[in-house]
Each structure stands twice: as structure tokens, then as C-alpha cells.
Amino acid sequence: MAKRDRLSGNEAIAIALRQINPDVFPAFPITPSTEIPQYFASFVANGQVDTEFIPVESEHSSMSAAIGASAAGARSLTATSSCGLAYMWEELYIAASNRLPLALALVNRALSGPININCDHSDSMGARDAGWIQIYAENNQEAYDNMVQAYRISEHKDVRLPVMICQDGFITSHAVENMELLEDGEVKEFVGEYEPENYLLNPECPMAVGPYSITDYYMEAKRNQAEGMKHVEKVVLEVAEEFAGISGRKYGLFEAYRMEDAEYAVVMIGSAAGTTKDAVDQLREQGEKVGLxxxxxxxxxxxxxxxxxxxxxxxxxxxxRAEGYTNHGGPLGADVMSALYRARSQALAVNYIYGLGGRDVRVEDMEGVFDVLKQIAADGDAGETYRYLGIRE
Amino acid sequence: MSNLTEIRWHGRGGQGAKTAALLLADVAFQTGKYVQGFPEYGPERMGAPITAYNRISDTQIRVHSNIYDPQYVVVVDESLLEAVDVTSGLKKEGAILINTARPREEIIPHLKGYEGKVCTIDAHKVSMATMGRYFPNTPLLAAIVKVAGIMDEETFLREMRASFSHKFASKPEVIDGNMAALKMALEEVR
Known part of the structure; x- marks a missing residue:
């Protein structure tokens, strides 16, 4: 039986983790993700979980400890933001290349400098090629639901890759919103016990983790990682379908909002998608064929x-919500445009950089983007394809 | 969207504006509403101006932007009247609630010609009388619930007692003071 509640995004993640009861959680605090280990530490102190909670001295260490625990055969995770993720950089690649299905609860925040504590996606976008699965949330409910689904995806035998569960710093992490929580037992049953196939603490099968790979093997190892990635889409959809069975909430690879007959579309990630939905609804009422x-x-x-x-x-x-410094747009722009090119799409496409360092995005801003799209289509020319939203020149 | 109430809080870091916004979200949630309560942080230091926001609605809230055209504004610290454009975008059908010991007539000239309702409460007096310490957010929470007509007083007090009993489970001695502050604020808001 689902339970109605109102929680911040950080509380929602912490509760999902309490319900999952992972084996090992090493943590080092950084705004705006600090509350996740903070709430979780109280669950540990209260005996609500039997997780080994390890306060460490840096994010380099928290990810290293999560990796060590995962290699030993434990279900592990950590949480971080921004510079904390940057400090984990080399470990991110080690987790992925060792095929360790650990989780990272990431609360997206701008990278320095200038120093800024607010939301953008420059932290996780910089880690997009590290070999981690990345899943993003629009709101607190999605952050919670994604966390509950995380290990089912990462630990799947066809995948075995680490997973980053991302939400927008402050905008969802510190905002209290309505939510529906699953019962503890439902989550426990859905996530299940972790039964690693190969792990360091298995005396039946002594093994090494993270050894040197000579040139003769390195490429095959990387190709194997890519093979794991190839199965992720299928597994994400299977897990989402099973999750819908217990929650009633449907997830996919993406959400197509009012896209059926859309002529003008916005593609985006994260909390501003909710704002865009309001813009879509208002324009639809005026008869505009817009979608998200x-x-x-x-x-x-x-x-x-x-x-x-x-x-x-x-x-x-x-x-x-991140710069790519390519002089022609950001990472999502590059991915979507290359997808359109390979599909021989005739759509005109532009790429906006928006919301850096927490710059607010309003319904009116997104209506303005749809106005631009309509003009582009009328002109038959995208014009400058690398744009900034709401910048003061 | 017509049932949507939007409230903006102006306070200084350490005064509890964010906590008040979260408590308001909490109590509105208890009456079956969809809610949002969220802070906007500038520099993280005591005394810096901070803003917090509430949306309260009968339908699901999807927008994640700040609030620019609120129906209600709460000013937790009257020194902000000079430092921040507190009436920016404030709808004249709404109201502004200011924590001050001064009469309304002395406040109005500082509101840049705002034409809507101006309400005041001396949260310092209420707080000292009921809790013996200065916690402006508890009286202001009660005052804005009344000014904005978010729910009837009986329901509000009942839900707040439940909320305080949970929040202050480890120090129940402060519950009565907080409840007295809410009740006195409901009487004192002008």
C-alpha cells in the first residue's frame, strides 16, 4: 500500500536507501548532497538499517571504499555533488572497468569556478564517458523511484556496471514536494538480495580485481565494458515495467510528453522539464503543436x-544545463543531433545552454524557446544553432 | 491553475524563513493539498538575505522555477524593506505580511506604492511572550496562514500540534510554547 508523504529530494533518496538497506555506505559531505548521508547516518544510529556506514576524509576515499566493498561482494554506494564528483574522477573509471555494480546518489551542482553551490549538470556531464549508467529525475518522486530501481539495473548479469542516480541540486534536493512512498517490504522484495557471481571474499574462487592490463588485453577489456552498456536499455525497460507493477508509475528511457503530433519539440534533462510541461500545456491550449x-x-x-x-x-x-566548450553546444545537443543525423532526420535543430549555476528557468522562458522553434521552421533555417537562454550580453 | 497560491518569504540567514516555508508546506500537505516549499540560497552565512517559496495547489505542481508574481509576501526582518525589493511582482489582490512593532502607517511608505493589503505582526513580542526567545518564524507561520486563508484556524492548530509533537519528540517542553505562539499570533496579526 503506497504511503502519501511530502519530502525533500534528499530525504526521498535517504528513505529509498533505508528501504534498500545496502551493505556499505562510505560518505564525505558536500552541499547539496550532504543531507543524504546525514539522514542515513540517523537510520544507522537508530538501528533501522544494518549498513556499514563509513565516514571518510574525502570523496576520493568514499568512492574508493565503495569500490573496495563492491569488489569484496557487498552492495555499496556513496553520495556526492559537484567538486566531490570531480575528486572521484579516477575511481569512477575504476568502478566501471571492474564491472562493479555500485550506486552513486548524485545531487547535481555546478563545478567551480566561479564558486557556486547551485544546480547545473556540469558535474555529471563531465563524467558521462566514465562508463557509468546515468539516470536523471525531474522531481522528488522520480529521484526516489530511480533509486529503488538502480540496483536492479546495475546488478543485472547482462549489465554489471555502476549507476549514477542524478537529481537537481536544491531545486529538487531541498524542495519539499508531495510523493508516494512504497512500503518497506515492497522495496525489499523488489530490489532483492545481491548475489555477486565473482567477488574477492569468495574462498571458492580466488581472484584479483583491478590488475594491470597489458596492451594486448586492454582494448578487449574496454570492449567488454561497452558490451555491458549495450544491454542497459533493455534492462532499464524490463525493470521499469516490473516497477510499474508495484507502484503504478510508468518509466521508460525517456518521457515523451504530448509528442504524438508535435511539430516543435524541446529535449531536456531534469527539473526544468516540469516547468516545460506547463509551457507545453499553455501553448497546446492555444492550438500550438508542441511537445517535450x-x-x-x-x-x-x-x-x-x-x-x-x-x-x-x-x-x-x-x-x-552544462557547457561543452566545443563552440557549437553542449553534450546533450551533440548526442541528440548525432542521433537525428543517423536517422536521416529533416528536423531543424538548435542547442541551448541554460540554467548554469542555478540560473532560474521560467515557464515564459520555455514558451520563448517554442516561439523560436516556430520561427525557425517558418524560415526553413535554424540560423545560429549554438545559443544561450536568458543570458545578459 | 486558478487554485494555486504562491507565497514568497524574505528573511535573513538564521531566522528560519526556510523552516517556516517547509512547515507551511507540511501543514498544507496535511489538509490534502499539493505543496512545494523550497529555499533560494545566496551566500551561505548568517544574516545574508535569503528567499524561500511556497506553492499550494489542489492539483499537481510541476513547475520548478522561483516565484516572481506571488499573491503573498512575508517579510521576516523589516530591515529587508530597504535592502530587498520585497513587493516585486506582488499581486495587488494579495497581501504583504511584515514582522514589525511599528504601525502599518509607518511601513506603507517603504513599500514602493504597493496597492494591496498590508498586514503586520510583532513576532518579537509574540515570541518573547510565549517562548521566551526570539523565533520569528513560528508567529509568522500562523499569521500568514490567517492572512492568506490557507485553512481554518482549528485545523491549523490541530495539525501543528501533531507536527510539533513529531518534530520536538526529544524536547516536548517546547511544544506548548510554540503552540501558544501560534495562537497568540492568530490574535495579534493586524
């Missing part, structure tokens, strides 16, 4: 499905 494609699974990138969902669209705006 909200990316949930960003790594691996479901290119074929995204291109298919955009079939028939005249103009599309891809919204990046």
Missing part, C-alpha cells in the same frame, strides 16, 4: 529511440 522529450536514461544514450520519438518534428531545441 525528457531524457531519463542519458548513459547509455538511447539514440535510436530518441530519433524515432522526434520523427515528424519540424524543429527541435536541445537544452543543455
Amino acid at each position: 522529450l525528457k531524457i531519463r536514461l542519458y548513459r547509455p544514450f538511447p539514440a535510436e529511440a530518441v530519433a524515432k520519438a522526434l520523427t515528424g518534428v519540424k524543429a527541435v531545441a536541445v537544452m543543455d
Whole structure:
């Protein structure tokens, strides 16, 4: 029986973790993710979980400890934001290349500098090629639901890759919103026990983790990692279907909102998608054929499905909450445009950089983006494809 | 969207504006509403101006932007009247609630010609009389619930007692003071 509640995004993640009761949680605090280990530490102190909670001295250590625990055969995770993720950089690659299915609760925050504590996606976007699965949330409910589904995806025998469960710093992490929580028993049953196949503490099968790989083997190891990634889309959909069975909430690789006959579409990630839905509804009331494609699974990138969902669209705006410094747009823009190219799409596409360092995005801003798309389609020319939303020149 | 109530809080870091916004979200949730309560942080230090927001609605809230055209504004610290444009976008059908010991007539000239309702409460007096310490957010919470007509007083007090009993489970001695502050604030708001 679902329970109605009102929680911040950080509380929602902490409660999901209490229900999951992972084996090992090493943590080092950083705004805006600090509350996740803070709430969780109280669950440990109260005896509500039997997790080994390890306060460490840095994020380099928290990820290292999570990796060590995972290699030993434990279900492990940590939480971080921004510079904390940057400090985990080399470990991110080690977790992925060792095929360790640990989780990271990431609360997205801008990277320095200038120093800024607010939301953008520059932290996780920088880690997009590290070999981790990345799943993003629009609101607190999705953050919770994604966390509950995380280990089912990462630990799947066809996948065995680490997973990053991302939500927007402050905008959802510190906002109290209505939610529905699953019963503890439902989550426990859904997530199940972790039964690693190969692990360090298995005396029946002595093994080494993370050894040197000579040139003769390195490429095959990386190719094997890519093979795991290839199965992620299928597993994400299977897990989502099973999750819908217990929660009634349906998830996919992305959410196509009012896209059926859409001529103008926005593609984006995260909390601003909710704001965009209000813009879509208002424009639909005026008879405009507009829609939203909200990316949930960003790594691996479901290119074929995204291109298919955009079939028939005249103009599309891809919204990046991170710079790519390519001089022609951000990471999501590059991914969507290459997907459209390979699908031989005729859609005109532009790429906006928006919301950096917590810059607010309003319904009016997104209505303005749809206005631009309409103009582009009328002109038959996208014009400058690398744009900034709401910048003071 | 017509049932949507939007409230903006202006306070200084450490005064509890964020906590008040979260408590308001909490109590509105208890009456079956969809709610949002969230802070906007600038520099994280005591005394810096901070803003917090509430949306309260009968239908699901999806928008995640700040609030620019609120129906109600709460000013937790009257020194902000000079420092921050507190009436920016405030709807004239709504109201502004200011924590001050001064009469309304002395406050109005500082409101840049705001044409809507101006309400005041001396949260310092209420807080000292009931709790013996200065916690402006408890009286202001009661005052804005009344000014904005968010729920009837009986329901509000009942839900707040339940909420305090949970929040202050480890120090029940403060519950009565907080409840007295809410009741006195409901009487004192002008």
C-alpha cells in the first residue's frame, strides 16, 4: 500500500536507501548532497538499517571504499555533488572497468569556478564517458523511484556496471514536494538480495580485481565494458515495467510528453522539464503543436529511440544545463543531433545552454524557446544553432 | 491553475524563513493539498538575505522555477524593506505580511506604492511572550496562514500540534510554547 508523504529530494533518496538497506555506505559531505548521508547516518544510529556506514576524509576515499566493498561482494554506494564528483574522477573509471555494480546518489551542482553551490549538470556531464549508467529525475518522486530501481539495473548479469542516480541540486534536493512512498517490504522484495557471481571474499574462487592490463588485453577489456552498456536499455525497460507493477508509475528511457503530433519539440534533462510541461500545456491550449522529450536514461544514450520519438518534428531545441566548450553546444545537443543525423532526420535543430549555476528557468522562458522553434521552421533555417537562454550580453 | 497560491518569504540567514516555508508546506500537505516549499540560497552565512517559496495547489505542481508574481509576501526582518525589493511582482489582490512593532502607517511608505493589503505582526513580542526567545518564524507561520486563508484556524492548530509533537519528540517542553505562539499570533496579526 503506497504511503502519501511530502519530502525533500534528499530525504526521498535517504528513505529509498533505508528501504534498500545496502551493505556499505562510505560518505564525505558536500552541499547539496550532504543531507543524504546525514539522514542515513540517523537510520544507522537508530538501528533501522544494518549498513556499514563509513565516514571518510574525502570523496576520493568514499568512492574508493565503495569500490573496495563492491569488489569484496557487498552492495555499496556513496553520495556526492559537484567538486566531490570531480575528486572521484579516477575511481569512477575504476568502478566501471571492474564491472562493479555500485550506486552513486548524485545531487547535481555546478563545478567551480566561479564558486557556486547551485544546480547545473556540469558535474555529471563531465563524467558521462566514465562508463557509468546515468539516470536523471525531474522531481522528488522520480529521484526516489530511480533509486529503488538502480540496483536492479546495475546488478543485472547482462549489465554489471555502476549507476549514477542524478537529481537537481536544491531545486529538487531541498524542495519539499508531495510523493508516494512504497512500503518497506515492497522495496525489499523488489530490489532483492545481491548475489555477486565473482567477488574477492569468495574462498571458492580466488581472484584479483583491478590488475594491470597489458596492451594486448586492454582494448578487449574496454570492449567488454561497452558490451555491458549495450544491454542497459533493455534492462532499464524490463525493470521499469516490473516497477510499474508495484507502484503504478510508468518509466521508460525517456518521457515523451504530448509528442504524438508535435511539430516543435524541446529535449531536456531534469527539473526544468516540469516547468516545460506547463509551457507545453499553455501553448497546446492555444492550438500550438508542441511537445517535450525528457531524457531519463542519458548513459547509455538511447539514440535510436530518441530519433524515432522526434520523427515528424519540424524543429527541435536541445537544452543543455552544462557547457561543452566545443563552440557549437553542449553534450546533450551533440548526442541528440548525432542521433537525428543517423536517422536521416529533416528536423531543424538548435542547442541551448541554460540554467548554469542555478540560473532560474521560467515557464515564459520555455514558451520563448517554442516561439523560436516556430520561427525557425517558418524560415526553413535554424540560423545560429549554438545559443544561450536568458543570458545578459 | 486558478487554485494555486504562491507565497514568497524574505528573511535573513538564521531566522528560519526556510523552516517556516517547509512547515507551511507540511501543514498544507496535511489538509490534502499539493505543496512545494523550497529555499533560494545566496551566500551561505548568517544574516545574508535569503528567499524561500511556497506553492499550494489542489492539483499537481510541476513547475520548478522561483516565484516572481506571488499573491503573498512575508517579510521576516523589516530591515529587508530597504535592502530587498520585497513587493516585486506582488499581486495587488494579495497581501504583504511584515514582522514589525511599528504601525502599518509607518511601513506603507517603504513599500514602493504597493496597492494591496498590508498586514503586520510583532513576532518579537509574540515570541518573547510565549517562548521566551526570539523565533520569528513560528508567529509568522500562523499569521500568514490567517492572512492568506490557507485553512481554518482549528485545523491549523490541530495539525501543528501533531507536527510539533513529531518534530520536538526529544524536547516536548517546547511544544506548548510554540503552540501558544501560534495562537497568540492568530490574535495579534493586524
